[in-house]
Amino acid sequence: MAKNYIQDGNTIRFSANQNIKSGDVVMVNELAAVAITDVATGDDGVGLTVGVFTVKAKQADDIKQGDALYWSESEGATKTAGSNKRLGIAWRNSGTMSAEVDVKINA
Numbered sequence: 001m002a003k004n005y006i007q008d009g010n011t012i013r014f015s016a017n018q019n020i021k022s023g024d025v026v027m028v029n030e031l032a033a034v035a036i037t038d039v040a041t042g043d044d045g046v047g048l049t050v051g052v053f054t055v056k057a058k059q060a061d062d063i064k065q066g067d068a069l070y071w072s073e074s075e076g077a078t079k080t081a082g083s084n085k086r087l088g089i090a091w092r093n094s095g096t097m098s099a100e101v102d103v104k105i106n107a
Contacts, residue, residue: 032105052091057101063094
């Protein structure tokens with residue numbers, strides 16, 4: 001193995017600036033992660049940076065499989081870029097009937 005190898009990059013450590021539940025989306029600047037465990041404010045946590053996860057979604061958006069998605073703290077996954085950070089790609093349709101969507105993060 002290369003002497004400069006650090007890790008596989010499938011997880012990242014982060015410092016929680018609010019209480020986080022296992023499964024919550026955590027944005028580490030431009031990198032999306034999903035918390036592995038609950039993390040209290042001020043504590044360090046670990047998030048997965050690869051994979052497909054079911055997350056909260058803006059129900060009014062008609063999300064289609066393959067759509068680029070962004071993360072809004074208040075609305076969840078949305079098709080609206082604006083000041084929202086890139087979350088990933090919709091893994092399936094959610095339509096306007098679901099408040100959740102499956103998303104491949106960091107894709």
